[in-house]
Amino acid sequence: MKQxxxxxxxxxxxxxxxxxxxxxxxxxxxxxxxxxKLKEQIAQLRSDLKNSDAQGNRITTVEKEKIITVTxxxxxxxxxxxxxxxxxxxxxxxxxxxxxxxxxxGLTDAGEAAFPPIREFLLQxxxxxxEYEANAMAFDREQxxxxxxxxxxxxxxxxxxxxxxxSGFGSYFMSRELLKQTRQLAPRSLRLGLLDVVADIGxxxxxxxxxxxxxxxxxGLEVAYLDGLLEKxxxxxxxxxxxxTAHLLLTHNPGGNAQSLFDETSxxxxxxxxxxxxDATFVDTAKTQIITPEGRVDGAVVNYLSSVLGExxxxxxYAKINDDSLTDDGDKMALGDAxxxxxxxxxDSDKFFAEVVTNKELxxxxxxxxxxxxxxxxSEQTLRNRQKLIQSIKADSQDEGLNRALDGSHNRIEVMxxxxxxxxxxxxxxxxxxxxxLFNPGGKK
Amino acid sequence: MKQFxxxxxxxxxxxxxxxxxxxxxAPPREEREANDSHLASLAELRRENQSLKARxxxxxxxxxxxxxxxxxxxxxxxxxxxxxxQTLQATDGRTKRRAVHYFESLxxxxxxxxxxxxxxxxxxxxxxxxxxxxxxxxxxNEDEARRRKWREGEAGRYFKPFPKPDNSFPPTLRLGLLETIAHIxxxxxxxxxxxVLDKTLRGVEVAxxxxxxxxxxxxxxxxxxxxxxRNILANPxxxxxxxxxxxxxxxxxxxxxxxxxxDLIFVDTAKELLITEDGSLDGYALSYLRQVxxxxxxxxxxxxxxxxxxxxxxxxxxxxxAALRFIGTSPEADAIFHESVKEGxxxxxxxxxxxFKRYEHIAQPLGALMRDVHEQPVHVIVxxxxxxxxxxxxxxxxxxxxxxxxxxxxxxxxxKRRQSGNPN
Numbered sequence: 001m002k003q004x005x006x007x008x009x010x011x012x013x014x015x016x017x018x019x020x021x022x023x024x025x026x027x028x029x030x031x032x033x034x035x036x037k038l039k040e041q042i043a044q045l046r047s048d049l050k051n052s053d054a055q056g057n058r059i060t061t062v063e064k065e066k067i068i069t070v071t072x073x074x075x076x077x078x079x080x081x082x083x084x085x086x087x088x089x090x091x092x093x094x095x096x097x098x099x100x101x102x103x104x105x106g107l108t109d110a111g112e113a114a115f116p117p118i119r120e121f122l123l124q125x126x127x128x129x130x131e132y133e134a135n136a137m138a139f140d141r142e143q144x145x146x147x148x149x150x151x152x153x154x155x156x157x158x159x160x161x162x163x164x165x166x167s168g169f170g171s172y173f174m175s176r177e178l179l180k181q182t183r184q185l186a187p188r189s190l191r192l193g194l195l196d197v198v199a200d201i202g203x204x205x206x207x208x209x210x211x212x213x214x215x216x217x218x219x220g221l222e223v224a225y226l227d228g229l230l231e232k233x234x235x236x237x238x239x240x241x242x243x244x245t246a247h248l249l250l251t252h253n254p255g256g257n258a259q260s261l262f263d264e265t266s267x268x269x270x271x272x273x274x275x276x277x278x279d280a281t282f283v284d285t286a287k288t289q290i291i292t293p294e295g296r297v298d299g300a301v302v303n304y305l306s307s308v309l310g311e312x313x314x315x316x317x318y319a320k321i322n323d324d325s326l327t328d329d330g331d332k333m334a335l336g337d338a339x340x341x342x343x344x345x346x347x348d349s350d351k352f353f354a355e356v357v358t359n360k361e362l363x364x365x366x367x368x369x370x371x372x373x374x375x376x377x378x379s380e381q382t383l384r385n386r387q388k389l390i391q392s393i394k395a396d397s398q399d400e401g402l403n404r405a406l407d408g409s410h411n412r413i414e415v416m417x418x419x420x421x422x423x424x425x426x427x428x429x430x431x432x433x434x435x436x437x438l439f440n441p442g443g444k445k
Numbered sequence: 446m447k448q449f450x451x452x453x454x455x456x457x458x459x460x461x462x463x464x465x466x467x468x469x470x471a472p473p474r475e476e477r478e479a480n481d482s483h484l485a486s487l488a489e490l491r492r493e494n495q496s497l498k499a500r501x502x503x504x505x506x507x508x509x510x511x512x513x514x515x516x517x518x519x520x521x522x523x524x525x526x527x528x529x530x531q532t533l534q535a536t537d538g539r540t541k542r543r544a545v546h547y548f549e550s551l552x553x554x555x556x557x558x559x560x561x562x563x564x565x566x567x568x569x570x571x572x573x574x575x576x577x578x579x580x581x582x583x584x585x586n587e588d589e590a591r592r593r594k595w596r597e598g599e600a601g602r603y604f605k606p607f608p609k610p611d612n613s614f615p616p617t618l619r620l621g622l623l624e625t626i627a628h629i630x631x632x633x634x635x636x637x638x639x640x641v642l643d644k645t646l647r648g649v650e651v652a653x654x655x656x657x658x659x660x661x662x663x664x665x666x667x668x669x670x671x672x673x674x675r676n677i678l679a680n681p682x683x684x685x686x687x688x689x690x691x692x693x694x695x696x697x698x699x700x701x702x703x704x705x706x707x708d709l710i711f712v713d714t715a716k717e718l719l720i721t722e723d724g725s726l727d728g729y730a731l732s733y734l735r736q737v738x739x740x741x742x743x744x745x746x747x748x749x750x751x752x753x754x755x756x757x758x759x760x761x762x763x764x765x766x767a768a769l770r771f772i773g774t775s776p777e778a779d780a781i782f783h784e785s786v787k788e789g790x791x792x793x794x795x796x797x798x799x800x801f802k803r804y805e806h807i808a809q810p811l812g813a814l815m816r817d818v819h820e821q822p823v824h825v826i827v828x829x830x831x832x833x834x835x836x837x838x839x840x841x842x843x844x845x846x847x848x849x850x851x852x853x854x855x856x857x858x859x860x861k862r863r864q865s866g867n868p869n
Contacts, residue, residue, distance in 0.1 A: 094612045094613055095628070097613075098545050098548070098549055099549060101542055101545040101546065101549075102545060102546050102549035102550070104542070105542050105543060105545070105546035106546065109546075185541050185542060185545070185613065185614060186613075200539075
C-alpha cells in the first residue's frame with residue numbers, strides 16, 4: 001500500500017512540477033493580442049507616412065483649370081475708332097501721345113481679336129492716316145501755308161522742312177540715315193503704330209496682314225517699315241517682294257510736291273531699301289532719274305548710284321555736276337560728296353577735289369572737303385595717293401591759309417598711317433587743336 | 446530500488462500527462478488569414494514609407510487638366526495695374542509702352558485709383574524704368590582722371606544745365622504715379638499730391654510735384670512748393686554713393702525750381718552754401734545765383750573768386766566763367782577779364798611755341814567776348830570790342846592776332862545789324 005501511495009504521490013508531484021514549470025515561462029501572445037500589435041504597428045507606419053509627406057515629400061496636385069476669361073474691356077473696334085479721333089496738338093502733345101500708346105497696347109492685349117478691324121483699316125481702298133511725328137506735322141503746316149499763299153497769288157516762303165527734304169543735299173544725306181531709325185516709344189503715325197501692333201501680336205495671321213499691306217501700300221516709308229517687321233518675323237522671305245514693290249513704286253511715282261512728309265520722302269525710303277539689299281537691277285532706270293522733272297538733283301538717286309556702283313558712278317556724277325543747268329549749291333553738294341568719296345582712287349574725284357578746295361569764291365566752306373582726305377577708304381595706297389594729291393595742289397598754290405590746312409591734312413594722314421607720330425604731328429585737322437572752339441566757345445555754330 | 450523506479454516512472458507519467466493536457470490548440474483559419482493580411486499591410490506600408498523617404502527631395506507635381514470653363518471677369522482694378530507696373534523690368538524693350546498703358550489705365554479708372562496709389566507711395570518703394578548707364582572706361586591718364594573728377598564733382602555741375610523732368614516718359618514708378626494722380630485730378634488727387642510734397646526729400650519728386658500741382662491748381666500751391674524746395678536745399682538728405690543718378694542730382698532739380706520761379710528768398714542761404722567748409726564750390730548754387738541775380742550777382746561772385754578757401758583751379762574757372770558773362774556791363778567782371786587775360790598770356794609765353802595747347806590758357810576770357818553776342822545790346826557789344834582792343838595790344842602772337850581780327854569783324858557785324866534795326 002505504501003508503495004502505491006508513493007507511486008501516486010510521485011505522479012502528482014511530477015504533474016504539479018510540470019504545470020508549475022510550464023506556467024512560469026512567458027505567456028505566448030494570444031492571436032488577438034498579436035493582431036492588436038500588428039494594428040498598432042500599421043497605425044504607427046501610417047503616421048510615419050503622413051509625417052513623411054508633411055515634411056517635404058509633397059505631392060502637389062495642380063488643378064490646371066483652363067478658364068476662358070471674358071474681360072469687360074473696350075472692344076478693339078472701339079479702341080480703333082478712338083485712335084482715329086486722337087490728334088496731338090502743340091500744347092497737349094505729350095499727354096495725347098500717351099493716350100495713343102495706351103490704345104495701341106490695348107489693341108495688342110486684345111490679341112487676334114484686334115486683327116479684323118486693324119486689317120480692314122489698313123487695307124481700305126482709300127487709306128487714311130493720322131500723323132503723330134512732330135516733323136511730319138510741321139511739314140503739313142508748311143504745305144497749308146504754301147497753299148494759302150498760292151491761293152492769294154503769292155509764292156510764299158519755302159518751309160524749313162520741305163526745303164530740306166526737297167533739296168539734293170537734304171535727300172542725299174537723309175537717304176543714308178533713314179533705315180537706321182529705330183522704334184520709338186510713340187509711333188510716327190496711326191498706320192505705322194498699327195503695323196507694330198500686328199507684329200507685336202504675332203503669329204501667322206499677323207504675318208499675312210503685314211504681307212497684304214506690303215502688297216497694297218503706295219508709301220515708301222511703309223514699304224521700308226514693313227520690310228523691317230517682316231524681316232524680324234521671316235528673315236529674308238519677303239526680300240524679293242519688297243524689292244518688287246520698291247521698283248514698282250519708284251517707276252510709277254516720280255515724287256515731288258507731296259502734301260505729307262511721309263509721301264514726300266517715299267522715294268528716299270525706297271532707294272534706301274535698294275541700297276540695303278545692294279540691288280543693282282534698278283541702276284539703268286535710276287541713271288535717268290538723277291535730275292528731277294523740276295530740274296533739281298534727287299539726292300536719294302545719287303546715294304543709290306554711289307553706293308551700288310561705287311567708283312563706277314563717278315564719271316556719270318561728275319558729268320552732272322558740270323551741267324550748267326544745275327544752279328543750286330545744295331544739289332551740287334550732294335553730287336560733290338558722292339564724287340569726293342573716291343579721292344585718291346579716281347582721277348575725276350581728284351580733279352574735282354582740287355577745283356573745290358582752291359576755289360576762293362566758295363569761302364571757308366571749301367575747306368569742308370578736306371574731310372574726304374581722311375574719311376572713307378583708308379587703305380595705305382589710297383592714303384598715300386591723297387598725300388600726293390595734296391603735294392600737287394600745294395605746288396601750284398600761293399594761298400597760305402589753304403597750304404596750312406593741307407599740311408594739317410597731310411599730317412593727319414601720316415598719323416593714320418603711323419599712329420606713333422601723333423605726338424609730334426598733333427591732331428592734324430588743318431588747324432591748331434581747339435582753335436575753332438577757342439574763338440567761338442559757347443557761340444552759335 | 447524497484448520502488449524508486451516505480452516512483453520515478455509515476456512522476457514522469459504525471460508530468461507528461463499534465464504537459465499534454467495543458468498544451469495550446471492551433472489558431473483558427475480566419476485569425477491566421479487576418480494576421481497574414483496585417484503582416485502584408487505592414488510590409489507594404491514599410492516599403493511605401495521607405496520609398497517616400499527616398500523621394501523626399503524630389504517633389505512630384507501632378508497636373509490635372511479639368512474641362513474648360515468660360516467666365517466673365519470684371520475689368521481689372523487699380524490694384525491690378527499697380528501690381529503689373531511693379532513687375533516691369535528695365536531690360537524689357539516693351540516696358541515703357543506697357544508702363545504708359547498701365548498709367549493711363551489708372552487714369553481711366555479715375556479717383557478709385559487713388560487709395561491703392563496712396564498706399565504704394567506711402568510704402569516708400571520705387572522702381573526705375575531706365576537702365577543704369579553703361580560704366581565708363583577707366584581714365585587713360587592722371588590728367589583725364591583729374592578732369593573727370595572735377596567735371597563729375599559738385600563744382601563741375603555749374604557747367605551743365607539743371608536737370609529737368611522728362612515730360613515724355615517718367616523715369617520711375619513713383620514719378621509716373623505722381624503724373625497719374627495729376628491727370629486724374631480733383632480734390633482728392635490734389636490732397637494726395639500735397640501729402641507727398643510734405644513728406645518727400647527727393648528733389649526729383651519735388652520737381653514732378655511742382656509740375657503736377659501747377660497743372661491742376663496754377664499758382665495755388667507755389668509758395669508751399671518753394672518753401673519745401675528751400676527747406677530741402679538748406680537741410681539736404683544724405684545721398685548714398687550708389688544712389689541713382691536721379692537722386693544724386695537732387696539739388697539740381699531743386700535749384701531748377703527756384704530758378705524757374707526766380708526765387709530770391711533763397712539767395713542769402715545760397716551765398717552761404719556756395720563755398721563749403723572744405724573749400725569746395727557748389728556748382729548748382731553758383732548757377733542759381735548767377736541766373737536769378739544776373740549782374741547783381743557780381744559782388745557775390747567777386748567775393749567768392751577772391752575767397753582764400755578757393756584754391757582749386759577748376760573751381761576758380763567756374764567762378765570766372767560766371768563773372769565773365771557780365772563783361773561789358775560790370776566793371777568787376779571787366780577786371781576779372783583783364784586779370785585772366787594777363788594770367789593766360791603769361792602762361793602762353795611759358796609754353797612751347799609749337800604747342801597749340803598753349804592757346805587754351807586764354808580761351809576762357811576770349812570766348813566770353815563772343816558769348817551770346819547775338820542777344821547783347823549795342824552798348825555791350827561796343828564795350829566788348831573795346832576790351833578786345835585792349836587785349837590785342839598785349840600780344841604779338843600771329844595766330845592770336847588772326848583770331849582777334851576775326852572776332853572783331855564778327856562783333857562789328859553784330860553791332861551794325863543791331864544799329865540798323867535788322868533782326869536777322
